[in-house]
Amino acid sequence: MVAVAHAQPAAPADPRAAEAKQRYENGMAHFNLEEWDAAIEEWKSGYRAKPVAQFLYNIAQAYRLSKHYEDALNFYQRYLRAEPKAPNRVEVDGHIAKLSALLQQERRTATAPPIATMVIKPKGSEGTPPGELNVAPSPAPQVAVVPSPQPAAAPVVVQKEPEKTPITKKKWFWPVIGAVAGVVVVAVVVGAAVGATSGGGGDNTPVLPMARF
Numbered sequence: 001m002v003a004v005a006h007a008q009p010a011a012p013a014d015p016r017a018a019e020a021k022q023r024y025e026n027g028m029a030h031f032n033l034e035e036w037d038a039a040i041e042e043w044k045s046g047y048r049a050k051p052v053a054q055f056l057y058n059i060a061q062a063y064r065l066s067k068h069y070e071d072a073l074n075f076y077q078r079y080l081r082a083e084p085k086a087p088n089r090v091e092v093d094g095h096i097a098k099l100s101a102l103l104q105q106e107r108r109t110a111t112a113p114p115i116a117t118m119v120i121k122p123k124g125s126e127g128t129p130p131g132e133l134n135v136a137p138s139p140a141p142q143v144a145v146v147p148s149p150q151p152a153a154a155p156v157v158v159q160k161e162p163e164k165t166p167i168t169k170k171k172w173f174w175p176v177i178g179a180v181a182g183v184v185v186v187a188v189v190v191g192a193a194v195g196a197t198s199g200g201g202g203d204n205t206p207v208l209p210m211a212r213f
Contacts (some may be wrong), residue, residue, distance in 0.1 A: 007096075016049045016050045016051055017049075019046070019049040019050075020046045020047075020049040020050035020052060022046075023040075023042045023043065023045050023046030023049060024043065024046050024054075024055070024058075026042040027039040027040075027042035027043040027045050027046065027058065028151075030042060031058070031061075031062060034063060035067075036062045036063075036066035037066070039058070040059055040062045040063065041060045043055045043058050043062070044059065047059075051082075053079055053083040054084040054087070056075050056078045056082060057075075057076075057079045057086075057088070057092070059075045060072050060073075060074075060076040060078075060079060060092075060095070061074035063075060064099070065096065069099050069102055070099075070103060072095070073095075073096060073099040073100065073103065076092050076095050076096050076099070077096065079092060080092055080093075080096075091162055094126060095196075143206075171193035210212075
């Protein structure tokens with residue numbers, strides 16, 4: 001009875017954490033299917049339920065992969081403001097630098113003045129607009145071509161090549177082919193054994209880390 005009297009009631013589960021976790025997992029499913037917009041919406045809803053910094057990083061990744069570079073830069077910066085000591089800070093700083101340079105180049109291209117063009121028409125053309133030039137075409141120079149005498153063709157002597165023995169009838173051909181085939185078979189068997197041991201390679205593509213709620 002003493003134990004029952006001093007027992008503390010269990011803390012109620014945080015409904016916000018449960019919703020955030022569910023939204024996070026839904027977004028991961030969309031992200032792995034390259035459904036960027038759906039993943040972003042799930043993660044934004046999860047962040048509203050519980051503002052975990054990992055949501056901001058994931059949203060930035062989805063924006064960058066969907067080529068919304070300005071939004072991606074914005075969320076990478078938000079992520080670092082919320083998580084200044086992020087373990088992936090070097091990676092995020094690299095994304096920020098590349099996106100900043102790309103957006104700056106796009107702005108310079110968009111604001112560059114158009115290149116003026118000038119049309120040149122032959123002299124005597126009617127209705128020449130202002131700003132255009134009339135240039136009389138110069139006559140093409142006349143060039144006289146004098147054919148040079150052709151030298152007499154020298155007689156061509158054709159020598160018949162000696163008949164060659166087919167390579168398949170040479171004594172060394174088949175032993176060499178057998179040796180090469182043996183090496184190939186051994187290499188295939190060894191490669192299959194190594195692949196089976198290592199699990200068939202593996203994908204080195206980085207994945208989004210799991211978040212804690």
